[in-house]
Amino acid sequence: MSLLNSSGLKGRKVILHDMCLRDGMHAKREQISIEQMVKVATALDAAGVPYIQVTHGAGLGGNSLQHGFAPHSNEEYISAVAPLMKQAKVSVLLIPGLGTMQELQSAYDCGARSVHIATHCTEADTSPQHIAFARKLGMDVSGFLMMAHLNDAEGIAEQGRLMESYGAHTVYVTDSAGYMLPEDVTERISALRAVLRPETEIGFHGHHNLGMGVANSIAAIAAGASRIDGSVAGLGAGAGNTPLEVFAAVCDRMGIETGTDLFKLMDVAEDIIVPMMEHVVRVDRESLTLGYAGVYSTFLLHAKKASEQFGVPARDILVELGRKKMIGGQEDMIKDTALTMARERDIAIPC
Amino acid sequence: MKKIKCALIGSGNIGTDLIYKILRSPVLEPVWMVGIDPESEGLLRAREMGLKTTHEGVDGLLPHVQEDGIQIAFDATSAYVHAENSRKLNALGVLMIDLTPAAVGPLCVPPVNLREHAGNLAMNVNMISCAGQATIPLVNAVSRVQSVSYAEIVASLASKSIGPGTRANLDEFTYTTSSAIEKVGGARKGKALAIINPAEPPMMMRNTIYCLTDDEPDREKITASILEMIGEVQKYVPGYRLVNGPIYDGNQVSIFMEVAGLGDYLPTYAGNLDIMTAAATRTAEMFAEEILAGNIQLKATEVA
Numbered sequence: 150m151s152l153l154n155s156s157g158l159k160g161r162k163v164i165l166h167d168m169c170l171r172d173g174m175h176a177k178r179e180q181i182s183i184e185q186m187v188k189v190a191t192a193l194d195a196a197g198v199p200y201i202q203v204t205h206g207a208g209l210g211g212n213s214l215q216h217g218f219a220p221h222s223n224e225e226y227i228s229a230v231a232p233l234m235k236q237a238k239v240s241v242l243l244i245p246g247l248g249t250m251q252e253l254q255s256a257y258d259c260g261a262r263s264v265h266i267a268t269h270c271t272e273a274d275t276s277p278q279h280i281a282f283a284r285k286l287g288m289d290v291s292g293f294l295m296m297a298h299l300n301d302a303e304g305i306a307e308q309g310r311l312m313e314s315y316g317a318h319t320v321y322v323t324d325s326a327g328y329m330l331p332e333d334v335t336e337r338i339s340a341l342r343a344v345l346r347p348e349t350e351i352g353f354h355g356h357h358n359l360g361m362g363v364a365n366s367i368a369a370i371a372a373g374a375s376r377i378d379g380s381v382a383g384l385g386a387g388a389g390n391t392p393l394e395v396f397a398a399v400c401d402r403m404g405i406e407t408g409t410d411l412f413k414l415m416d417v418a419e420d421i422i423v424p425m426m427e428h429v430v431r432v433d434r435e436s437l438t439l440g441y442a443g444v445y446s447t448f449l450l451h452a453k454k455a456s457e458q459f460g461v462p463a464r465d466i467l468v469e470l471g472r473k474k475m476i477g478g479q480e481d482m483i484k485d486t487a488l489t490m491a492r493e494r495d496i497a498i499p500c
Numbered sequence: 501m502k503k504i505k506c507a508l509i510g511s512g513n514i515g516t517d518l519i520y521k522i523l524r525s526p527v528l529e530p531v532w533m534v535g536i537d538p539e540s541e542g543l544l545r546a547r548e549m550g551l552k553t554t555h556e557g558v559d560g561l562l563p564h565v566q567e568d569g570i571q572i573a574f575d576a577t578s579a580y581v582h583a584e585n586s587r588k589l590n591a592l593g594v595l596m597i598d599l600t601p602a603a604v605g606p607l608c609v610p611p612v613n614l615r616e617h618a619g620n621l622a623m624n625v626n627m628i629s630c631a632g633q634a635t636i637p638l639v640n641a642v643s644r645v646q647s648v649s650y651a652e653i654v655a656s657l658a659s660k661s662i663g664p665g666t667r668a669n670l671d672e673f674t675y676t677t678s679s680a681i682e683k684v685g686g687a688r689k690g691k692a693l694a695i696i697n698p699a700e701p702p703m704m705m706r707n708t709i710y711c712l713t714d715d716e717p718d719r720e721k722i723t724a725s726i727l728e729m730i731g732e733v734q735k736y737v738p739g740y741r742l743v744n745g746p747i748y749d750g751n752q753v754s755i756f757m758e759v760a761g762l763g764d765y766l767p768t769y770a771g772n773l774d775i776m777t778a779a780a781t782r783t784a785e786m787f788a789e790e791i792l793a794g795n796i797q798l799k800a801t802e803v804a
Contacts, residue, residue: 474699481708
């Protein structure tokens with residue numbers, strides 16, 4: 150654990166990126182109102198958080214039967230939030246194959262100025278047109294390698310170089326399953342740092358399914374990352390993202406500079422986010438299963454729903470999805486897998 | 501029996517798999533393979549299979565069109581170069597079957613609208629996308645029973661089956677497929693999602709089709725229509741198979757299916773490749789039969 154020795158990190162500057170209003174949409178079954186978005190975003194802005202992500206949980210193009218419909222379009226959310234920001238930049242998520250350049254243009258027109266262009270950790274070459282287009286718009290562009298535990302350090306480095314070559318300013322290691330341990334993070338971030346240009350930043354996006362969000366984010370910084378995603382009170386998919394106020398407190402103690410106001414973040418968590426939660430976002434039996442079995446965090450509530458519908462325990466469904474190596478975006482395969490398992494177990498399917 | 505001579509443009513996964521499909525056809529004969537890289541594996545394989553090849557793109561083929569009697573060309577390059585390829589070949593009276601998402605010509609899904617195209621000779625027919633070929637028959641199977649306000653399809657594809665052209669142009673795939681769900685599938689609004697999964701061993705092509713009907717779905721009729729349509733597609737893609745469903749939830753109909761390929765060029769997991777090449781071959785065969793029967797004559801189009 151020498152990496153967690155604070156002495157070497159004193160004075161390091163880190164950019165925080167809050168995910169409550171995007172990843173947190175998953176934890177709210179995509180049901181966050183415009184009023185809630187505005188309230189959270191203005192409070193985060195006042196607390197000095199420099200980047201705030203605002204969209205459907207699955208990003209641009211996310212409104213669908215596959216991923217659920219939010220009460221408002223991405224354009225409506227972004228237009229409501231962006232003009233009120235005093236210092237924060239509004240960011241969006243775009244997963245090629247789901248979101249398109251037309252939707253990115255439209256998000257930009259509504260005020261989004263930063264974007265995570267996300268691909269599975271081995272499929273970076275599906276992102277060149279979207280990264281190039283975001284650069285053309287003049288946005289801050291991150292390449293976002295999801296389910297990063299499914300590629301080794303060398304592979305991540307190679308995929309990161311591709312995204313850098315398309316024009317990404319930052320390359321993210323994204324622990325979508327909350328599966329990684331600090332040494333896994335260290336390996337991958339170090340490999341990226343070794344091959345990327347010095348001016349290309351590295352980011353880390355954690356999920357707290359094994360309770361490692363904060364420790365993993367510190368390991369990422371120690372290995373060369375300068376951008377950290379988290380969400381206040383951990384409002385995100387699975388057991389949530391790295392809880393941002395906890396991470397900010399740890400940074401303060403270690404002398405890492407985030408430029409945020411810790412007490413204000415704590416107040417946002419306690420007074421605004423926690424009362425918004427439909428369920429307490431925490432490491433419970435199913436979210437722990439995600440982290441333990443390496444399953445995409447967003448599958449959590451879908452698996453719980455399929456479990457209620459088809460009578461197969463959510464944990465069994467999640468473990469099977471992990472075994473079948475299903476990845477982000479394959480939410481349809483949750484119901485499909487539950488149906489097949491119910492048939493194999495002779496459970497009558499209501500329909 | 502006389503066969504119609506064909507040229508294949510693009511020496512990647514789709515072009516190569518097409519050779520196998522066309523070689524089996526009673527009415528089509530593959531004669532030329534066009535590429536842009538002299539070292540490409542696809543051109544080498546085509547030569548080994550007895551085709552003439554050029555690495556100079558469509559321009560390398562043009563001087564040979566008349567002497568070799570080429571009447572049908574398949575374009576498996578990219579949406580960006582398709583229009584120019586089509587213009588040059590149409591000018592020589594060659595009918596174009598477009599396997600890129602360019603969608604210059606009318607959209608074709610054989611079990612849904614192939615017959616319409618036979619009567620209505622277009623010099624360019626578009627095959628939409630692999631996901632479109634796999635899912636639109638089932639959207640249509642629902643919409644021919646009762647009106648569908650919205651249809652959404654999710655295609656999961658094995659990473660190894662997706663070539664560089666599709667990867668670099670995912671948006672074109674999305675736009676063309678979404679629009680075809682409306683125009684050919686019969687839904688008032690369509691949306692297409694694609695996921696590329698790198699699992700080893702590679703996963704079989706999986707597709708999920710969701711339809712929202714305006715009124716309460718007539719379960720019996722819709723299920724029967726879906727099963728009948730699956731039978732139609734199986735005539736040219738035997739591995740087209742229902743896995744789960746249809747499941748009815750309010751006005752939502754959900755269908756979960758998979759497509760196993762014949763394993764010609766890529767292994768059977770690449771059903772996406774097969775359904776595209778098989779649909780294109782079936783479409784070309786329909787035109788070939790009409791040409792051979794003397795019902796239609798291909799004419800050189802005016803060069804604008």
